Amino acid sequence: MVRWVRWVLGVLAVLVIAAAVLWWTPTSDYVILPGITENLNRIVSVPSAASKLPRGKMLMVAVDVEPANLFYYLVGKYTPYGEVVPAQELLGPTGNEQQYQQANMELMTQSHLDAKVAALRQLGYKATEIGQGVYVYQVVKHTPAAGHLKAGDVIESVDGTRVTTAQSLLNYMGHVTPGQTLTLRVLRQKQTTSLQVGTIKSTATKNHAELGVEIFTYKPNYDIPVNIKIRTGDISGPSAGMMFSLSIIDHLKPQLDLTKGLTVAGTGTIDASGNVGAIGGIKEKVLTVYDAGAKIFIVPKGDYSDAVQEAKAVGIAGKLRIIPVGTLAQAMAALQRH
Numbered sequence: 091m092v093r094w095v096r097w098v099l100g101v102l103a104v105l106v107i108a109a110a111v112l113w114w115t116p117t118s119d120y121v122i123l124p125g126i127t128e129n130l131n132r133i134v135s136v137p138s139a140a141s142k143l144p145r146g147k148m149l150m151v152a153v154d155v156e157p158a159n160l161f162y163y164l165v166g167k168y169t170p171y172g173e174v175v176p177a178q179e180l181l182g183p184t185g186n187e188q189q190y191q192q193a194n195m196e197l198m199t200q201s202h203l204d205a206k207v208a209a210l211r212q213l214g215y216k217a218t219e220i221g222q223g224v225y226v227y228q229v230v231k232h233t234p235a236a237g238h239l240k241a242g243d244v245i246e247s248v249d250g251t252r253v254t255t256a257q258s259l260l261n262y263m264g265h266v267t268p269g270q271t272l273t274l275r276v277l278r279q280k281q282t283t284s285l286q287v288g289t290i291k292s293t294a295t296k297n298h299a300e301l302g303v304e305i306f307t308y309k310p311n312y313d314i315p316v317n318i319k320i321r322t323g324d325i326s327g328p329s330a331g332m333m334f335s336l337s338i339i340d341h342l343k344p345q346l347d348l349t350k351g352l353t354v355a356g357t358g359t360i361d362a363s364g365n366v367g368a369i370g371g372i373k374e375k376v377l378t379v380y381d382a383g384a385k386i387f388i389v390p391k392g393d394y395s396d397a398v399q400e401a402k403a404v405g406i407a408g409k410l411r412i413i414p415v416g417t418l419a420q421a422m423a424a425l426q427r428h
Contacts, residue, residue: 146349233302
């Protein structure tokens with residue numbers, strides 16, 4: 091009996107030590123884990139439509155991103171319940187977590203604005219974008235901008251032409267010949283400087299040139315004719331944009347009955363024109379929305395195959411309808427159809 095007790099205690103001691111090692115040993119990577127959902131009826135409000143709240147639920151979804159200890163590293167690496175991401179891939183070339191978090195908060199703010207505009211335009215309203223320049227979110231390696239522009243720069247003009255929004259810069263680039271060198275006036279750390287930056291052929295738009303930067307409008311605003319409020323607290327990133335737009339439409343046009351009284355989840359960025367873009371953490375979001383009781387999950391077309399693969403891997407393929415969309419209009423049509 092004494093030997094048996096000693097053996098059990100010995101095994102327990104080994105397990106405790108192993109658990110401590112797994113938990114307290116850091117790695118240089120990050121891990122993406124299933125996170126939370128939020129009912130957008132509590133986040134999105136349209137005061138003029140307050141008496142006509144939607145009868146169903148629309149859920150936004152957020153994942154949990156953490157520095158990976160050894161335990162979470164193994165979970166992310168060898169199970170379908172997480173994903174390991176190298177620090178440089180997640181944080182960008184600077185590796186600065188604070189800068190990454192700040193940029194994601196700014197992207198969330200931008201997504202609020204774009205979602206409002208996309209929703210209102212979908213319903214026939216007019217909304218004009220107003221900005222104070224073009225914010226450089228990230229510089230792509232091995233492009234003309236690398237070594238000249240930096241994350242955090244604000245482009246104020248190109249060849250003497252004022253650019254006040256991301257779209258105005260894209261419009262200007264449509265008239266630039268790939269290989270042409272441009273003169274940029276840039277605001278950097280409260281100092282204005284002039285830079286000569288080359289261009290290359292755009293990888294996204296045929297016959298257009300690009301600098302090699304990811305951008306959004308600096309201090310953007312819109313002439314929005316309807317009072318809409320979105321309160322997301324400390325949740326950051328742009329991936330709930332499409333769902334904000336759908337929720338706004340659901341508030342303004344309850345007769346469309348987009349949810350049919352059901353719980354619908356979705357993810358995807360949105361731009362002011364209503365285009366839905368791919369996001370990160372789609373595998374973890376599949377698990378999150380299923381655990382929240384959603385029966386329908388609307389995802390960007392670019393993330394559809396990964397979402398379906400994850401649903402099969404965890405055995406919920408027949409229990410969660412995953413619908414791919416490329417625009418806000420397609421998302422609305424998909425809800426009305428299903």
